[in-house]
Amino acid sequence: MSEMKDMILESAVKIFEKYSTKEVVNDAEKGQWAAELWENLEAYGMLGVGVPEELGGSGGDLDDALSILQMAGKYSAPIPLAETFIANWLLSDLGESVVEGIVTIPGQNSTEPFQLQKSGQGWIINGKAKYVPWARNAEKLLVAGESIDGTVLLVLPLEKAEIKPGKNMAGEARDEVIFDQVYIEECQTVSVDYSALTKKLYYAGALTRSVLMAGAIERVLDVTINHTNERSQFGRPIHRFQAIQHHLAALAGETAGAGIAAKYAVDAFGTNPFSKELAYAKIRINEAAGKVNTIAHQVLAAIGFTYEHTLHHSTRRLWSWREEFGTESDWEQVITEELLKLEKNELWSVITGVVKHAKKVGIQ
Amino acid sequence: MKTLEIPVVKLPKETEELRREIRQFLKEEIENGLIETKCDCWLSGFSEDFSRKMGARGWIGMTWPKKYGGGERSSVERYVVTEEMLAAGAPVSGHWIADRQTGPLLLKYGTEEQKQFFLPRIAKGECYFAIGLSEPNAGSDLAALQARAVKVDKGWILNGSKIWTSGAHHAHYSIVLCRTTPMDPNNRHAGMSQLIVDLNAPGVTIRPIHLMTGEHHFNEVFFEDVFVPDGMVVGTLGNGWAQGMAELAYERSGPERILSTFPLLNELTNVLIEKCDAKGLNEVSRLISRLWTLRNMSLGIARLLEEGVPSNIIASLVKDMGTQFEQEIPEITRLLVSVIPLTDSENRLERFLAQSILQSPGFTLRGGTTEILRGIVAKGVINQ
Incomplete structure (x- = not known):
């Protein structure tokens, strides 16, 4: 810090x-x-x-x-703050200057590399990316590209792209970007390894969603606590009821858990962008998101279910973000691959990060 | 929210060496047949010999001043020792309470004589303590307790009884919370004091209460005109409630609220890896993510406690979440492998599963029931 x-x-x-x-x-x-x-x-x-x-x-x-x-x-x-951050990290990691203005990246990992063909002084670009946050407002898109010279990290201007607007469950812009034989005079390219780039985007994406969710969960707790203070039934504020107190305690637990998981993920990312701790955090915070939303909507009852109230700003985002850059099941598979390499009785070494010999297992 | 903020703790490199040393020691103990891995070992694994060996290695009272037999090591190092012991299911119940709770209590409130007498003995692994809180009519509502001590020349005469006292039959002493002035209905928390009671003193009767498995860990302890010398009062007379509550943060956030069924999780993982059961291991991965989170919370609170930051609310949270996690492990295990849990089985998975299932009701009761903890947490966050 x-x-x-x-x-x-x-x-x-x-x-x-x-x-x-x-x-x-x-x-x-x-x-x-x-x-x-x-x-x-x-x-x-x-x-x-x-x-x-x-x-x-x-x-x-x-x-x-x-x-x-x-x-x-x-x-x-x-x-698209998360997307702009990720784009800038990737570029600065490669020693490149950051991009001015609004930059976005595809929100789905399955994006095929964009094709580049040299044409005169510029390039002909072909490619499609779905579920791109705020492509309609962004000036640039950072994606993987492929030319005869190999794979590159590509920063494409979006003025000439076709944009099909879309949105996630929270109403956040998630657009489709189509480059169909688009000629571009100039675009920034940096040679990269395709699978390494994809992996980096995925892990960084997961980290940003974990952190965003930890923030949204904090808000849900605040909103819920305020509601239980202000709302009275049977002649007293509803937080005086044990049933509500148990909800609040569970909510506070998930909030604290999500908060610490995000902190450790941030910390791990600084030293190893592919740390398993990013997987642990995304799984745990995804899980927290589901629980927190259920509790908050139950406690706020009908009013929290309306458009008029702001609870849904957070809860619909949580429901959307938990699926972005890996569900629990996606990340569990990543951890399982590591577990399958273990010898007997090595689980504890994975959890503590300390193994018998100098070799490292699990948490890196 | 500030109340829920927990710091990131980075374990220093030196602790890795300590871990390897502990693991080597445990490996030898197990291979030589001296100890046996058990779930819920901090309640049900007892070995005088093992406690003494831990004492000799400096693994009890690790953080205490050297002049009282301690090792002046960090709370993080102590954390490493305790979690390694729990992960291995080692028989640590003898000295557990004295190391975790009584030592810190005496260091904070004890007289010089008390510190000089008890702490070195505890640190050697030769002196065990029991906690005397619950009574037949004072469980979750602890302030209803009735045990009372009346002033006499040079001491106090204690009468009353304590119940659900784990390990009292092995312990040498108990810290008994009792009334030293009659109950004031308008301030029930006032007038309580903590007394160190010699469990071999005349007038003390210890009666076993067998668990549903038939095992003996619980006791009822009766005090009939037991003389307690003045020198055995802990801290300030009448301040027992506050002193006792401060202890609870230590009691509630430690690794024993997370790892009671870890030997089962480890064995389950062994079995699933052997079968190359990726689907089962996905479930384990989810459990690992939870464990990772809980452990980081618990470690963070250990740091806060060392710095003197009040942590009662997050400690209660960790206990609530951690003990539910402990209970979940056997439930998830039985859905992933088809085995019949057997208490006396030669097979570790069958045996650990049986131990975990049968011990599990206690996890969410001891040290404050889930319901009480949630009340504390809810009031804590509401009052922010």
């Missing part, structure tokens, strides 16, 4: 409070771009946190960037 963290976080919260309001989130669902929110984050250098200044970032570390993202999750910020 950098020393700037508290300061950065404080400014970020102020921006989210002011520009990611109930109205902004609702308007975004109707297709209105949250321009003021984005512009303010940009003006305060929030988009470049976690990227060195010499590469066009604004300094700070990954932990700082992800704590901003957690607040974005808490305030249901309807912008």
